[in-house]
Amino acid sequence: xxxxxxxxxxxxxxxxxxxxxxxxxxxxxxxxxxxxxxxxxxxxxxxxxxxxxxxxxxxxxxxxxxxxxxxxxxxxxxxxxxxxxxxxxxxxxxxxxxxxx
Amino acid sequence: xxxxxxxxxxxxxxxxxxxxxxxxxxxxxxxxxxxxxxxxxxxxxxxxxxxxxxxxxxxxxxxxxxxxxxxxxxxxxxxxxxxxxxxxxxxxxxxxxxxxxxxxxxxxxxxxxxxxxxxxxxxxxxxxxxxxxxxxxxxxxxxxxxxxxxxxxxxxxxxxxxxxxxxxxxxxxxxxxxxxxxxxxxxxxxxxxxxxxxxxxxxxxxxxxxxxxxxxxxxxxxxxxxxxxxxxxxxxxxxxxxxxxxxxxxxxxxxxxxxxxxxxxxxxxxxxxxxxxxxxxxxxxxxxxxxxxxxxxxxxxxxxxxxxxxxxxxxxxxxxxxxxxxxxxxxxxxxxxxxxxxxxxxxxxxxxxxxxxxxxxxxxxxxxxxxxxxxxxxxxxxxxxxxxxxxxxxxxx
Amino acid sequence: xxxxxxxxxxxxxxxxxxxxxxxxxxxxxxxxxxxxxxxxxxxxxxxxxxxxxxxxxxxxxxxxxxxxxxxxxxxxxxxxxxxxxxxxxxxxxxxxxxxxxxxxxxxxxxxxxxxxxxxxxxxxxxxxxxxxxxxxxxxxxxxxxxxxxxxxxxxxxxxxxxxxxxxxxxxxxxxxxxxxxxxxxxxxxxxxxxxx
Numbered sequence: 001x002x003x004x005x006x007x008x009x010x011x012x013x014x015x016x017x018x019x020x021x022x023x024x025x026x027x028x029x030x031x032x033x034x035x036x037x038x039x040x041x042x043x044x045x046x047x048x049x050x051x052x053x054x055x056x057x058x059x060x061x062x063x064x065x066x067x068x069x070x071x072x073x074x075x076x077x078x079x080x081x082x083x084x085x086x087x088x089x090x091x092x093x094x095x096x097x098x099x100x101x
Numbered sequence: 102x103x104x105x106x107x108x109x110x111x112x113x114x115x116x117x118x119x120x121x122x123x124x125x126x127x128x129x130x131x132x133x134x135x136x137x138x139x140x141x142x143x144x145x146x147x148x149x150x151x152x153x154x155x156x157x158x159x160x161x162x163x164x165x166x167x168x169x170x171x172x173x174x175x176x177x178x179x180x181x182x183x184x185x186x187x188x189x190x191x192x193x194x195x196x197x198x199x200x201x202x203x204x205x206x207x208x209x210x211x212x213x214x215x216x217x218x219x220x221x222x223x224x225x226x227x228x229x230x231x232x233x234x235x236x237x238x239x240x241x242x243x244x245x246x247x248x249x250x251x252x253x254x255x256x257x258x259x260x261x262x263x264x265x266x267x268x269x270x271x272x273x274x275x276x277x278x279x280x281x282x283x284x285x286x287x288x289x290x291x292x293x294x295x296x297x298x299x300x301x302x303x304x305x306x307x308x309x310x311x312x313x314x315x316x317x318x319x320x321x322x323x324x325x326x327x328x329x330x331x332x333x334x335x336x337x338x339x340x341x342x343x344x345x346x347x348x349x350x351x352x353x354x355x356x357x358x359x360x361x362x363x364x365x366x367x368x369x370x371x372x373x374x375x376x377x378x379x380x381x382x383x384x385x386x387x388x389x390x391x392x393x394x395x396x397x398x399x400x401x402x403x404x405x406x407x408x409x410x411x412x413x414x415x416x417x418x419x420x421x422x423x424x425x426x427x428x429x430x431x432x433x434x435x436x437x438x439x440x441x442x443x444x445x446x447x448x449x450x451x452x453x454x455x456x457x458x459x460x461x462x463x464x465x466x467x468x469x470x471x472x473x474x475x476x477x478x479x480x481x482x483x484x485x486x487x488x489x490x491x492x493x494x495x496x497x498x
Numbered sequence: 499x500x501x502x503x504x505x506x507x508x509x510x511x512x513x514x515x516x517x518x519x520x521x522x523x524x525x526x527x528x529x530x531x532x533x534x535x536x537x538x539x540x541x542x543x544x545x546x547x548x549x550x551x552x553x554x555x556x557x558x559x560x561x562x563x564x565x566x567x568x569x570x571x572x573x574x575x576x577x578x579x580x581x582x583x584x585x586x587x588x589x590x591x592x593x594x595x596x597x598x599x600x601x602x603x604x605x606x607x608x609x610x611x612x613x614x615x616x617x618x619x620x621x622x623x624x625x626x627x628x629x630x631x632x633x634x635x636x637x638x639x640x641x642x643x644x645x646x647x648x649x650x651x652x653x654x655x656x657x658x659x660x661x662x663x664x665x666x667x668x669x670x671x672x673x674x675x676x677x678x679x680x681x682x683x684x685x686x687x688x689x690x691x692x693x694x
Contacts, residue, residue: 028547217542218541
């Protein structure tokens with residue numbers, strides 16, 4: 001049992017985007033979701049979300065459609081690899097971002 | 102020839118010049134570029150060695166033990182948790198009296214995870230019986246590696262060559278690369294005193310009884326305690342052996358002369374700062390600054406930490422007003438290991454200086470010159486305010 | 499603490515070659531008689547594309563302090579997009595020098611009281627025949643012109659040595675073109691060569 005007297009400091013941080021700083025600037029390839037192929041977007045159902053589940057940095061939202069937070073996405077490509085619908089492609093970072101309509 | 106390269110490349114170049122025959126290593130930051138360079142040397146044919154990639158540091162040392170037992174000049178390198186993972190094999194290598202050489206790029210130990218420099222990894226292994234040499238710059242790294250191979254095979258004890266991770270391993274500076282012919286004449290062909298020889302079969306390191314016993318020919322064979330006593334005696338004798346090897350090194354290469362401790366402006370000093378590794382060079386700038394303000398102070402780097410050069414240290418420190426020990430490691434729950442060792446060595450001296458201990462730089466915390474100056478100034482001006490417990494430098498919370 | 503050490507901080511992105519550029523300058527400085535040369539990359543993890551910096555210290559005497567530079571005399575920026583992410587002039591000494599690879603004219607940059615030198619190194623590198631994005635040889639030309647610290651011929655030799663087997667002539671040419679096409683913001687633009 002620990003008390004307030006002991007163990008006032010240890011290495012523990014909250015999970016989630018931002019713990020490692022503004023890591024979006026590391027990206028060389030950018031994951032882009034094709035909403036016409038994305039299962040939750042296409043079916044309008046809270047389903048699949050492999051991208052959300054596998055993202056090691058928790059930067060994909062569990063929403064319809066899933067949204068990737070590019071401020072923190074490092075471009076590792078795991079979401080593209082895991083997406084069962086093949087809806088995520090990795091595009092060169094120099095390609096301009098397409099603004100949502 | 103002078104080249105500008107990283108400390109890891111200086112180490113790798115020393116290993117190449119020493120003609121290591123078997124290299125087994127597992128990459129770990131900040132040692133990785135050293136093993137990468139060695140694998141390049143082997144691949145390109147510049148180094149005629151067997152490079153054995155392994156799945157762990159424990160296996161790396163196991164391979165070195167096997168290779169050395171078979172009569173080959175063996176080398177490995179590691180850092181931090183990798184060193185600790187091979188700890189059981191470190192004891193085996195020295196108990197078996199195998200002249201393995203290993204570089205350690207010093208790094209803090211997890212948890213919490215860190216890749217940055219301190220010296221807890223090797224300091225925590227000070228009691229295994231390996232010889233530990235610490236280098237302060239790239240010239241000392243390459244020279245120490247070459248001397249280490251000579252020392253290891255002379256005394257049949259493995260040697261660690263330690264240098265600060267990142268600060269030396271990844272920093273580039275000029276150093277002289279010795280000629281192969283000079284290294285060849287300094288470092289004789291590997292000829293171990295004992296090895297697996299079909300012409301002369303033997304059992305090595307079998308269960309050894311608590312007591313002595315007659316062997317198959319009726320000769321009294323040593324028990325465990327005699328073998329371990331011999332190791333200790335040989336380690337103590339290795340101090341003089343290393344001084345002699347360093348002298349020969351200086352004859353061949355013109356460098357060296359400070360094999361055990363390296364003193365800077367200590368001769369007339371009232372106070373001496375003591376530490377291990379590259380910090381002793383950073384302290385030179387601080388000492389120079391304090392000298393300009395008429396504080397008679399010097400700095401001493403401990404080059405060989407095990408065996409502990411207690412006599413040389415007492416000669417250097419007895420009669421001084423104060424000794425200030427800076428450490429990037431400690432014996433948790435007690436105090437700095439070097440501090441305790443130096444205190445113990447000075448105990449038998451009639452003229453005991455005051456002695457203070459600072460802990461700093463753990464996990465790569467930047468060591469600012471101003472912090473060193475403040476610490477030394479406090480020690481020199483108000484020594485009576487200090488406890489025996491170490492003071493910590495640079496804590497922010 | 500020591501006044502004899504010239505401190506140069508190199509800002510780039512992981513993989514861009516800032517370390518190699520600083521190493522080349524270190525070699526050239528050593529050949530030019532600077533006995534003390536210490537080059538230290540960012541300690542720790544480096545990732546492709548992430549901002550990194552490299553410290554280069556140069557002195558006529560041996561350098562003992564290996565800690566990273568905090569008050570540089572000069573900063574060299576390999577990629578102008580870094581200006582949005584990194585305060586490259588942090589700690590820069592008064593009247594310090596900023597050497598910048600940018601397509602924009604030097605008049606567009608003001609760093610409070612600092613000398614700024616600009617060269618479109620990315621463009622010049624392509625002119626020299628290098629593939630797009632190889633800027634670490636070219637930036638050395640701009641650095642040579644702006645700083646006057648090491649002779650361009652010695653630097654070009656160091657470039658050719660470092661890149662032996664990796665397009666040494668083109669890398670050398672890139673540095674020479676950048677050297678000839680570096681402009682600064684001093685009033686008469688005489689601290690360095692004329693604007694083109």
